[in-house]
Amino acid sequence: MTVYLFYLLSFIAILSALMVVFSRNPVYSVLYLIVTFFAIAGHYVLLNAQFLAAVHVIVYAGAIMVLFLYVIMMLNLNTYNEMQKANWLRFGAVVSGCLLMVVLVGSLKGAETMQPGAVHDANIGLVSNLGNVLFKEFLLPFEVSSLLFLAAMTGAVMLGKKSIRS
Amino acid sequence: MEWGDIIYKSILVVCVFSVSLLVAMYSTYAERKIAAFLQDRLGPNRAGPFGILQPVADGVKMFMKEEIIPDVSNKALFIIGPSVAMFTACMTGVVIPWGTELVIGGKHYPLQVTDVNIGILYLFGVVSIGVYGIMIGGWASNNKYSLLGAIRASSQMISYELAMGLSIVALIMMTGTLSVREIAAQQVGWHWNVLYQPFGCLLFMICAFAETNRAPFDLPECETELVGGYHTEYSSMKLGFYLFAEYINMFISSAVIATLYFGGYNMPFIGRWVHDPNWMAILGTVFFFCKIFFFIFLFMWVRWTLPRFRYDQLMNLGWKILIPLALLHVAATGVVMWLTGQIH
Numbered sequence: 001m002t003v004y005l006f007y008l009l010s011f012i013a014i015l016s017a018l019m020v021v022f023s024r025n026p027v028y029s030v031l032y033l034i035v036t037f038f039a040i041a042g043h044y045v046l047l048n049a050q051f052l053a054a055v056h057v058i059v060y061a062g063a064i065m066v067l068f069l070y071v072i073m074m075l076n077l078n079t080y081n082e083m084q085k086a087n088w089l090r091f092g093a094v095v096s097g098c099l100l101m102v103v104l105v106g107s108l109k110g111a112e113t114m115q116p117g118a119v120h121d122a123n124i125g126l127v128s129n130l131g132n133v134l135f136k137e138f139l140l141p142f143e144v145s146s147l148l149f150l151a152a153m154t155g156a157v158m159l160g161k162k163s164i165r166s
Numbered sequence: 167m168e169w170g171d172i173i174y175k176s177i178l179v180v181c182v183f184s185v186s187l188l189v190a191m192y193s194t195y196a197e198r199k200i201a202a203f204l205q206d207r208l209g210p211n212r213a214g215p216f217g218i219l220q221p222v223a224d225g226v227k228m229f230m231k232e233e234i235i236p237d238v239s240n241k242a243l244f245i246i247g248p249s250v251a252m253f254t255a256c257m258t259g260v261v262i263p264w265g266t267e268l269v270i271g272g273k274h275y276p277l278q279v280t281d282v283n284i285g286i287l288y289l290f291g292v293v294s295i296g297v298y299g300i301m302i303g304g305w306a307s308n309n310k311y312s313l314l315g316a317i318r319a320s321s322q323m324i325s326y327e328l329a330m331g332l333s334i335v336a337l338i339m340m341t342g343t344l345s346v347r348e349i350a351a352q353q354v355g356w357h358w359n360v361l362y363q364p365f366g367c368l369l370f371m372i373c374a375f376a377e378t379n380r381a382p383f384d385l386p387e388c389e390t391e392l393v394g395g396y397h398t399e400y401s402s403m404k405l406g407f408y409l410f411a412e413y414i415n416m417f418i419s420s421a422v423i424a425t426l427y428f429g430g431y432n433m434p435f436i437g438r439w440v441h442d443p444n445w446m447a448i449l450g451t452v453f454f455f456c457k458i459f460f461f462i463f464l465f466m467w468v469r470w471t472l473p474r475f476r477y478d479q480l481m482n483l484g485w486k487i488l489i490p491l492a493l494l495h496v497a498a499t500g501v502v503m504w505l506t507g508q509i510h
Contacts, residue, residue, distance in 0.1 A: 027243075027305065031243075031302070034298070050282060050283060050284050051284050051287065051344075054284045054287035054288055054290070054291050055287065057291040057294070057295065058287065058290050058291045058294050061291075061294070061295055062290075062291060062293075062294025062295055062297075062327075063294060063324060063327070066294075066297055066298070066301070066320050066323075066324055067324070069298075069301055069305075069320070070301075070317060070320055070321070073301070073305045073313065073316070073317070074317070126283060127283065127284060127344055
């Protein structure tokens with residue numbers, strides 16, 4: 001049962017991820033990306049990490065993608081035909097895409113020798129366990145990343161201001 | 167899971183679904199009657215006694231009307247929009263505990279479809295994807311008023327979700343659980359959370375009004391500025407879906423407010439007169455529905471009493487007043503819990 005669900009979710013995730021890239025209309029791309037996020041949230045549930053799944057849906061599908069959609073709906077309201085890209089831009093895109101491919105293949109090369117299922121505790125994804133780990137073992141990285149978020153937020157507000165009184 | 171459990175859960179799901187639809191259907195009637203009462207009119211009184219069949223007549227009218235899909239619209243997304251709105255509205259009822267549990271023949275039947283250990287986060291997740299129905303529909307209509315309505319709806323819902331989440335954080339700190347059932351069970355007797363967190367309750371209710379796009383926060387469908395808002399181009403049952411989804415959301419919001427802050431199915435002093443657990447469960451459910459109906463009435467009362475906010479006022483209220491207040495509330499809850507020795 002779980003195996004079938006896994007294959008179904010993986011199929012949906014990969015198909016919609018491909019559609020993100022191949023859709024001509026940017027609004028469709030965003031909607032397919034949302035479907036991808038839901039499929040990945042389903043994977044989290046299969047791994048017994050309901051908290052992560054819920055937060056993933058709330059943050060990515062519920063907040064970030066709404067902002068993406070918001071911006072893309074406002075873009076190009078009047079132009080229906082895609083502009084032709086310059087040749088050097090296409091060439092650069094091909095080169096950087098190939099480089100990314102090399103990196104991905106390189107990082108996955110040793111994957112078949114890795115031991116899957118190294119998780120000791122099947123309940124590690126539940127909220128209380130996650131909280132204990134975050135606030136006991138990894139307190140410093142957790143706080144540092146929250147500081148990073150705060151800095152990014154402040155920066156975004158400063159950039160968004162039209163004029164700063166000096 | 168055994169077959170008996172599966173059958174029982176399916177029956178419960180169908181019950182929750184049909185009760186949500188029925189309540190939403192008669193909310194439209196109640197809204198018109200309450201509006202009439204507040205404006206010293208009679209309201210619908212032609213279809214059946216006291217106009218009680220009016221929602222049925224409205225439903226039939228919605229189905230029979232001609233369905234118009236604008237030529238310039240994006241057809242697929244135009245249909246997906248109201249479907250998503252309706253789908254997400256119907257998804258939230260499953261984690262709400264409608265009562266304690268029935269014991270029949272030694273077997274326990276909890277009156278809740280599923281007790282997810284992150285029930286509150288599930289509610290938030292579904293609420294946060296609910297905005298896609300409005301956004302997709304508004305954009306696909308290819309109409310500037312619809313688009314403006316959709317954009318207003320999305321920014322309003324994102325802004326108020328933050329304050330709503332923060333007001334819930336204080337509640338979670340106090341109860342120590344994310345499971346909706348446990349939160350309801352902790353408020354036995356008179357230990358309702360509203361008595362401990364009246365301010366958090368107020369914040370949550372304001373945000374719930376904004377999330378359901380009800381007056382005084384109904385900017386997405388502000389008639390005086392945007393014709394009909396995000397559903398300007400919709401007709402027939404697709405429009406019906408949008409309007410119906412709003413009423414289901416209102417019902418679910420009322421249920422969530424009643425569960426989180428007003429004791430859910432708990433009924434004070436009931437233990438003195440009734441001892442049979444089955445009767446207590448049924449009475450608790452009835453009492454829970456009384457609370458829900460009161461909050462639905464409150465939603466309508468506010469709608470027909472208060473004028474609408476201006477858009478910049480709405481954003482200022484959300485970002486500059488509610489979010490700082492909610493943050494302060496979280497900090498104050500932490501300090502009080504520390505002083506009273508509940509946390510170390």
